[in-house]
Amino acid sequence: MDRRTFIKAGVALPAAGAFTGLPGMALAESAGSTSWRVFEVTTRVDVANPTGVTRVWLPAPLSADTAYQKALGNDWSAESGSVRLLRDQKYAAGIVAAEFPKSAGKPALTLVSRFATRDRAVDLSRRGSGAAEDPAVLRLSLEPTELIPTDGIVRETAQGIVKDQKTDVGKARAIYEWIVENTFRDPKVRGCGWGDIKAMLESRNLGGKCGDLNALFVGLARSAGIPARDVYGVRVAASRLGYRSLGANSEVISKEQHCRAEFYAEGYGWVPVDPADVRKVVLEEPPGHLALTSQKVEAARKRLFGSWEMNWLAFNYAHDVQLPGAQGPKIPYFMYPNGETAQGRLDPLDPVAFKYSMTTRELKSV
Amino acid sequence: MAPEPGFAGATLRTWSRGPAPGLFLSDLRGRDFRLEDYRGTVVLVHFWATWCEPCREEMPSLEKLKRRFTGRPLLVVAVNVDEPEARIRKFLAQFPLSFPILLDPGRQATKAWNVRLMPTTFVIGADGRIRYAASGGLDWSAPEVVERIADLFGKG
Numbered sequence: 448m449d450r451r452t453f454i455k456a457g458v459a460l461p462a463a464g465a466f467t468g469l470p471g472m473a474l475a476e477s478a479g480s481t482s483w484r485v486f487e488v489t490t491r492v493d494v495a496n497p498t499g500v501t502r503v504w505l506p507a508p509l510s511a512d513t514a515y516q517k518a519l520g521n522d523w524s525a526e527s528g529s530v531r532l533l534r535d536q537k538y539a540a541g542i543v544a545a546e547f548p549k550s551a552g553k554p555a556l557t558l559v560s561r562f563a564t565r566d567r568a569v570d571l572s573r574r575g576s577g578a579a580e581d582p583a584v585l586r587l588s589l590e591p592t593e594l595i596p597t598d599g600i601v602r603e604t605a606q607g608i609v610k611d612q613k614t615d616v617g618k619a620r621a622i623y624e625w626i627v628e629n630t631f632r633d634p635k636v637r638g639c640g641w642g643d644i645k646a647m648l649e650s651r652n653l654g655g656k657c658g659d660l661n662a663l664f665v666g667l668a669r670s671a672g673i674p675a676r677d678v679y680g681v682r683v684a685a686s687r688l689g690y691r692s693l694g695a696n697s698e699v700i701s702k703e704q705h706c707r708a709e710f711y712a713e714g715y716g717w718v719p720v721d722p723a724d725v726r727k728v729v730l731e732e733p734p735g736h737l738a739l740t741s742q743k744v745e746a747a748r749k750r751l752f753g754s755w756e757m758n759w760l761a762f763n764y765a766h767d768v769q770l771p772g773a774q775g776p777k778i779p780y781f782m783y784p785n786g787e788t789a790q791g792r793l794d795p796l797d798p799v800a801f802k803y804s805m806t807t808r809e810l811k812s813v
Numbered sequence: 814m815a816p817e818p819g820f821a822g823a824t825l826r827t828w829s830r831g832p833a834p835g836l837f838l839s840d841l842r843g844r845d846f847r848l849e850d851y852r853g854t855v856v857l858v859h860f861w862a863t864w865c866e867p868c869r870e871e872m873p874s875l876e877k878l879k880r881r882f883t884g885r886p887l888l889v890v891a892v893n894v895d896e897p898e899a900r901i902r903k904f905l906a907q908f909p910l911s912f913p914i915l916l917d918p919g920r921q922a923t924k925a926w927n928v929r930l931m932p933t934t935f936v937i938g939a940d941g942r943i944r945y946a947a948s949g950g951l952d953w954s955a956p957e958v959v960e961r962i963a964d965l966f967g968k969g
């Protein structure tokens with residue numbers, strides 16, 4: 448067994464096998480700060496039928512600390528393999544990359560990530576309190592990607608939505624409300640897109656999951672000149688706000704991946720949003736198929752423009768990711784475990800066959 | 814050169830937008846497929862994914878069409894759009910298909926053929942030109958569809 452521990456710069460590592468507190472945690476300034484919660488997520492990968500060299504890639508928590516999430520270290524072990532923590536050059540996404548030789552009978556990788564989160568809210572009634580962002584990051588957050596073009600029908604749609612708005616917050620709000628109003632899941636739809644927002648708009652198939660609907664927000668916002676980005680992650684705890692559909696309701700989170708979105712407005716900084724979760728409340732909050740006018744949906748709709756409950760771990764903002772050492776093509780986003788053998792890519796959406804499991808536990812609150 | 818946007822019902826539309834792009838992909842067994850090698854054959858190039866419910870609903874009628882023209886120069890190829898092989902194999906174990914499955918990881922062919930939603934099928938005549946296209950699920954065993962395909966044999 449090859450065991451390594453990676454220490455995040457600036458944060459002392461707790462004693463091995465124990466986690467006693469939150470050393471060096473400074474309070475952040477953003478409005479709506481609450482107490483920090485500390486979590487540990489364990490991902491275990493066992494490649495059942497390896498052929499040739501086996502590679503596995505796991506997303507690590509956000510590499511840079513934010514006002515709502517701080518990394519407390521990653522710990523991994525790989526039986527018969529080697530592991531490295533790498534950073535994607537464009538988006539600084541943390542990638543735990545493992546490689547197992549042909550001779551490795553049963554490639555297995557375990558990653559334990561510890562992090563702290565606290566609920567995030569931006570006071571949109573008061574301009575001037577938000578932190579400025581690096582212009583290079585803002586430029587990146589305006590660029591199109593493979594599945595998020597910003598021209599053609601995307602641009603035309605955005606311009607139609609924001610035409611009466613004068614401020615960036617107003618424009619982002621208009622886009623958010625348009626997505627909440629116009630997107631849906633319809634099992635009778637005759638054709639399927641694959642998260643390409645241009646295809647969604649052209650086909651008028653505006654149903655989808657978070658990767659589609661929040662990508663639609665990001666694409667429309669970018670097309671309207673507002674820096675925006677998807678934030679890919681995983682739910683790690685139940686919601687404390689009374690929404691069963693917006694939390695992980697057991698310790699097993701193998702299928703709890705969820706992406707959110709944020710946009711940047713001068714004077715406010717990055718503003719969190721999640722129109723996809725509003726649609727999730729509509730569809731899945733018990734008893735299901737709620738009306739947009741229901742109290743629960745209206746409350747979620749109001750809250751999810753400007754705030755995130757942080758029962759969720761953010762991994763990265765990356766798009767079109769070339770997994771290091773991969774033989775196969777780029778992946779549109781890096782939110783799931785990925786793997787590859789000589790027979791090709793493993794299915795990241797099938798944890799049972801891959802196979803992998805992700806579990807969560809809360810360590811301490813302050 | 815694109816099928817009309819939207820899916821206002823699945824119909825087999827006459828194609829008038831230009832020549833077929835090239836198609837050079839590998840199948841699940843690692844063998845190469847090159848569309849240009851099939852001049853003289855009517856080829857249905859069908860874009861699909863395992864998670865696409867209308868695609869799954871349409872597959873049986875494609876099989877029926879293929880059986881209907883047994884002995885005639887007709888080939889159906891199914892281009893899977895950007896899915897891992899493990900997922901495709903698992904799907905085929907449950908829903909076996911008798912035609913070649915071509916792999917398009919990275920969606921290069923999907924983009925070259927300007928496929929915007931699935932299923933989308935192009936009917937290539939024996940002369941290598943696109944004759945018809947359909948976006949959204951189509952009943953390939955419907956009499957009017959069978960008649961149009963039958964008319965293509967021996968042309969070009």
